[in-house]
Amino acid sequence: MLKGKVWIFGDDINTDLILPTPYIYMPAREQARHVFEANRPGWINEMNAGDVIVAGRNFGMGSSRPAPLALKALSVGCVLADSVNALFFRNCVSFGLLALECPGVSQLFGEGELAQVSFDDFTVANCSSGKSLKAVPVPESLISMMQRGGIMPLLESEGFIAPRTAAEELQQSAQQ
Amino acid sequence: MGMNIVEKIMARASGSARVKPGDLVVVGVDTIVLYDGNFFPAYWRELNSVKNPESVVVVFDHRVPAPDRTCAKAHDVGRKFVEKFGIKRFHDVGRDQGISHVIVAQQGYALPGSVLVCSDSHTGSGGAFNCAARGTGGPDIIYALAKGETWFRVVETVRYDLTGRLQHGVSAKDLFLHIASRYRDHSNQNVEFGGPALADLSIDARRTLATMGTELNADFTIFEPDQIMLDYVRERSQNPFEAQYPDADAEYADRRTIDLDAMEPLVALPGKVIGNAVGVSEVKGERIHQAFVGSCANGNFDDLAIAAEVLKGQRVAAGVRFIVTPGSQAIYRRALKEGLIETLMDAGAVVTNATCGACQGGHMGVLGPNETCITASTRNFSGRMGDPSARIFMASPATVAASALTGVVTHPGEFLRGGRHAQG
Numbered sequence: 001m002l003k004g005k006v007w008i009f010g011d012d013i014n015t016d017l018i019l020p021t022p023y024i025y026m027p028a029r030e031q032a033r034h035v036f037e038a039n040r041p042g043w044i045n046e047m048n049a050g051d052v053i054v055a056g057r058n059f060g061m062g063s064s065r066p067a068p069l070a071l072k073a074l075s076v077g078c079v080l081a082d083s084v085n086a087l088f089f090r091n092c093v094s095f096g097l098l099a100l101e102c103p104g105v106s107q108l109f110g111e112g113e114l115a116q117v118s119f120d121d122f123t124v125a126n127c128s129s130g131k132s133l134k135a136v137p138v139p140e141s142l143i144s145m146m147q148r149g150g151i152m153p154l155l156e157s158e159g160f161i162a163p164r165t166a167a168e169e170l171q172q173s174a175q176q
Numbered sequence: 177m178g179m180n181i182v183e184k185i186m187a188r189a190s191g192s193a194r195v196k197p198g199d200l201v202v203v204g205v206d207t208i209v210l211y212d213g214n215f216f217p218a219y220w221r222e223l224n225s226v227k228n229p230e231s232v233v234v235v236f237d238h239r240v241p242a243p244d245r246t247c248a249k250a251h252d253v254g255r256k257f258v259e260k261f262g263i264k265r266f267h268d269v270g271r272d273q274g275i276s277h278v279i280v281a282q283q284g285y286a287l288p289g290s291v292l293v294c295s296d297s298h299t300g301s302g303g304a305f306n307c308a309a310r311g312t313g314g315p316d317i318i319y320a321l322a323k324g325e326t327w328f329r330v331v332e333t334v335r336y337d338l339t340g341r342l343q344h345g346v347s348a349k350d351l352f353l354h355i356a357s358r359y360r361d362h363s364n365q366n367v368e369f370g371g372p373a374l375a376d377l378s379i380d381a382r383r384t385l386a387t388m389g390t391e392l393n394a395d396f397t398i399f400e401p402d403q404i405m406l407d408y409v410r411e412r413s414q415n416p417f418e419a420q421y422p423d424a425d426a427e428y429a430d431r432r433t434i435d436l437d438a439m440e441p442l443v444a445l446p447g448k449v450i451g452n453a454v455g456v457s458e459v460k461g462e463r464i465h466q467a468f469v470g471s472c473a474n475g476n477f478d479d480l481a482i483a484a485e486v487l488k489g490q491r492v493a494a495g496v497r498f499i500v501t502p503g504s505q506a507i508y509r510r511a512l513k514e515g516l517i518e519t520l521m522d523a524g525a526v527v528t529n530a531t532c533g534a535c536q537g538g539h540m541g542v543l544g545p546n547e548t549c550i551t552a553s554t555r556n557f558s559g560r561m562g563d564p565s566a567r568i569f570m571a572s573p574a575t576v577a578a579s580a581l582t583g584v585v586t587h588p589g590e591f592l593r594g595g596r597h598a599q600g
Binding site for chain 2: 012014016017020021022024025026027028031037038039057058061062063064066069083084085086087090091094095101139141142150151152155158159160161162164168
């Protein structure tokens with residue numbers, strides 16, 4: 001269960017808007033400073049940890065860049081959209097950012113209202129209006145990976161990759 | 177009911193008798209393609225083992241030759257990975273350099289009926305070869321390297337039956353813009369192309385369409401096999417494969433027929449592609465500062481050829497920078513031998529080495545504040561090619577070249593010779 005303040009975004013929010021090209025090869029904490037700078041400058045200073053992004057169709061369409069990682073570095077609580085790009089969604093799974101596809105969600109909320117999201121029964125509720133919707137269910141294996149920080153912690157625990165050194169961790173501090 | 181192409185490939189790769197929309201499948205990966213972007217410290221993790229080094233391809237493409245020290249370091253990390261695991265299919269800066277999706281095509285790495293992943297979003301390009309090729313994230317690639325597998329959520333499929341033939345000067349890019357404009361996004365859908373028009377649709381044109389499937393927001397984009405494609409792959413690969421055809425009673429979310437004779441040059445307005453294209457006449461006269469032909473979608477030989485045909489004997493307008501970036505050094509060499517490079521350069525175009533370059537706004541043609549560009553590449557999003565205030569129109573290589581000549585958005589018709597169907 002997650003509760004957070006809603007920020008409304010429109011249709012077709014692409015990955016170049018979420019994470020602009022000049023910053024894609026930088027550490028996540030640096031990437032986070034440029035989120036939505038073309039379409040909503042200043043938003044990163046207004047939002048707070050745990051806030052919820054509510055958007056229309058095709059959220060996250062575009063490139064494979066780690067746009068979810070930049071949102072995670074901002075401590076975005078969850079992304080809800082009428083439809084979510086498949087590649088963006090799998091990056092949410094891989095990087096551990098909670099995201100659900102919920103047709104009609106863009107009409108369920110007004111800016112600043114409070115959202116409550118259950119990842120057990122995939123209910124998305126507007127605490128302000130009392131109305132709710134069902135999100136598209138996500139298989140247990142994927143929700144579990146999202147909630148546990150994505151692919152890297154899994155591969156570390158299985159010995160496929162070495163955990164980051166303290167120095168590397170500092171450099172990439174906002175990443176995992 | 178039977179299965180469509182993507183469902184058949186997913187069934188085979190996951191060891192199931194059949195799959196259907198809604199299923200989550202874990203599949204063996206036949207080919208894993210890495211590019212320079214994988215090796216930046218924000219993305220890369222050193223692996224202790226790679227399940228099957230023979231399945232791996234490494235291509236440096238986004239920023240080559242290295243434009244700065246950060247990129248140079250990432251290239252170094254990539255070369256060490258190649259050496260550590262003995263990766264044979266490595267395309268470093270040099271003779272076999274190119275954009276990964278173009279290399280995958282010209283080397284025959286995308287085998288019909290197989291599964292290919294790469295963490296570049298335009299990987300769907302391989303769908304031209306009946307290959308279930310798809311962009312994943314960077315972590316998915318590390319996972320696939322370690323375990324030799326990945327997951328997909330099976331979604332419904334829209335089938336496009338193409339009939340007729342594109343008129344000379346009208347390209348697969350215009351067909352894509354028509355689909356994006358008329359049918360809009362294909363979120364949570366695969367796109368399957370087939371129909372009699374394939375007989376006149378070159379491999380380059382199919383690759384343009386398959387690549388741009390990403391910009392329809394589609395999951396997989398895939399073509400039905402035909403003799404032209406099978407011959408193309410067999411000329412380039414000794415590896416066995418099993419092409420997949422849709423069952424006669426395959427299920428589709430929708431079936432749509434498009435008459436290619438009815439296509440005309442279109443332009444997508446700045447900011448987004450979906451539902452945003454208009455006829456060239458509607459934006460005729462819009463002044464431009466830069467014109468670009470390149471990328472995994474439009475850096476093909478066909479694209480350079482039509483640009484050269486438009487430019488032949490003329491000069492790029494004053495105040496316009498026309499940048500042409502071949503998709504691979506092999507395409508560059510062929511264009512050189514056939515005189516296209518000389519034609520382009522005589523007209524004032526700047527021809528760069530093969531790389532993603534200006535398409536990604538990384539180097540070799542980055543846009544400044546408030547500039548206007550017309551591009552034959554993959555995206556027109558704000559900030560895609562440089563400053564967020566720059567406006568990017570998207571069109572075919574012919575329309576881009578015609579606009580470079582006049583300095584304003586221009587219909588290519590007046591600069592093209594030859595008959596209606598002079599070129600495929």
